[in-house]
Amino acid sequence: MPTGGVNAPVPVAAQVIPAVDPRLIVRQEGIRGYVREFRRRLGSGELGSLPVVLALIVIWAVFGSLNSSFLSAQNLSNLSQQIVGTGMIAIGVVFVLLLGEIDLSVGSVSGLCAAIFAVMNVTHGVNQWVALLAALAGGALVGLVHGFFFAKIGVPAFVVTLAGNLAWNGLMLQILGLSGTVNLSGDDIVSRLYSTIYGQTIAAYGLAAVCVLFFLGAALLEANRRRRAGVPSRPPSDIALRTAVLAVIAFLAAYTLNQYKGLPLAFLIFLIFLVVLDFVLQRTTYGRQIFALGGNIEGARRAGINISWIRISVFMIASTMAAVGGLFLAAQIQSASQTSGGGNLLMNSIAAAVIGGTSLFGGRGKTWSALLGALVIASIQSGMNIQGLSNAIQFMVTGAVLLAAVVIDSLSRRTQKAAGRA
Numbered sequence: 001m002p003t004g005g006v007n008a009p010v011p012v013a014a015q016v017i018p019a020v021d022p023r024l025i026v027r028q029e030g031i032r033g034y035v036r037e038f039r040r041r042l043g044s045g046e047l048g049s050l051p052v053v054l055a056l057i058v059i060w061a062v063f064g065s066l067n068s069s070f071l072s073a074q075n076l077s078n079l080s081q082q083i084v085g086t087g088m089i090a091i092g093v094v095f096v097l098l099l100g101e102i103d104l105s106v107g108s109v110s111g112l113c114a115a116i117f118a119v120m121n122v123t124h125g126v127n128q129w130v131a132l133l134a135a136l137a138g139g140a141l142v143g144l145v146h147g148f149f150f151a152k153i154g155v156p157a158f159v160v161t162l163a164g165n166l167a168w169n170g171l172m173l174q175i176l177g178l179s180g181t182v183n184l185s186g187d188d189i190v191s192r193l194y195s196t197i198y199g200q201t202i203a204a205y206g207l208a209a210v211c212v213l214f215f216l217g218a219a220l221l222e223a224n225r226r227r228r229a230g231v232p233s234r235p236p237s238d239i240a241l242r243t244a245v246l247a248v249i250a251f252l253a254a255y256t257l258n259q260y261k262g263l264p265l266a267f268l269i270f271l272i273f274l275v276v277l278d279f280v281l282q283r284t285t286y287g288r289q290i291f292a293l294g295g296n297i298e299g300a301r302r303a304g305i306n307i308s309w310i311r312i313s314v315f316m317i318a319s320t321m322a323a324v325g326g327l328f329l330a331a332q333i334q335s336a337s338q339t340s341g342g343g344n345l346l347m348n349s350i351a352a353a354v355i356g357g358t359s360l361f362g363g364r365g366k367t368w369s370a371l372l373g374a375l376v377i378a379s380i381q382s383g384m385n386i387q388g389l390s391n392a393i394q395f396m397v398t399g400a401v402l403l404a405a406v407v408i409d410s411l412s413r414r415t416q417k418a419a420g421r422a
Contacts, residue, residue: 111341
């Protein structure tokens with residue numbers, strides 16, 4: 001018979017202490033939970049977008065102090081248009097990086113698809129909508145080719161896309177012909193999508209209001225769904241704080257745009273792509289499979305995920321987004337030429353995704369990385385142009401920022417491994 005009696009304390013070693021998901025602390029404790037969660041993430045190397053947000057604040061503060069025109073409504077409005085082309089391409093790069101792979105062809109694919117549209121619409125008089133669909137279909141087909149050789153034949157993605165970078169650039173030159181340049185009419189659908197600006201004050205403020213209300217509605221629905229399921233949910237105070245922060249950012253951006261010309265349609269389209277593809281990654285089975293494949297390919301295979309299909313489809317998304325970005329870049333300069341998709345476009349697109357917080361090692365990142373990274377790169381270039389610095393200095397500074405982002409990613413990954421979270 002036990003000597004301790006029915007009320008005897010259970011030895012500590014024998015007690016079963018349930019593991020607590022630290023992410024639930026946020027939902028259970030509100031603001032205090034956020035502080036504890038931030039300390040935990042900092043200690044375990046899960047920095048998220050914090051480094052790039054801080055970098056962007058520093059960049060704006062430095063260039064704003066050097067020249068007041070940098071933070072003017074005109075310059076910031078111009079930035080919102082200028083980042084669209086590179087940002088669109090960077091969204092596709094994010095998808096590929098989530099697999100732990102790389103696509104070195106996105107620059108030449110963007111130029112190829114811009115050439116397809118320009119030659120069909122301007123040179124041959126094909127209906128602009130048909131030419132637009134042909135350009136996008138061309139991008140998807142290129143991605144299908146890349147994905148097939150990578151997923152089915154087993155050729156490394158680095159080699160496949162490097163070969164594609166050369167081949168698609170050559171095909172672009174062949175399509176453009178002897179003239180080498182095809183000027184857009186300015187009245188075509190691509191040019192109008194880029195140049196249209198809604199000057200009515202209500203447009204920018206209305207978009208800000210819609211974004212805030214959409215976020216608030218989604219947060220309330222999610223909290224209600226979790227409460228009905230009997231699992232911890234975000235408290236009302238937490239939702240209110242997050243909504244207030246978003247409202248300040250959204251309406252401040254709307255105010256800035258309205259101080260110049262208004263809301264650029266190109267930037268609105270960019271935001272729509274970001275939201276839709278973020279939903280695909282975060283809220284769909286397909287998106288979760290991409291993360292699973294990038295995090296642990298053997299585990300994904302054993303879970304029954306169709307590895308080949310995921311890989312092929314991701315490269316198709318990357319090339320299609322490269323086509324979209326190439327069309328906006330062509331509209332920006334009003335032409336498709338032999339230099340389309342060249343220069344530092346490839347490096348800027350990859351850098352935007354990485355600087356924005358997407359891991360080069362796969363399994364971690366968001367589509368919003370494309371927005372943040374593109375803003376950082378465009379801000380550096382704009383600030384240095386205003387200061388009259390050469391392209392050589394811009395390249396070196398952008399390279400240093402990219403290296404810093406990769407170093408932070410590597411250190412973060414090492415810290416996560418030490419904490420048992422990677």
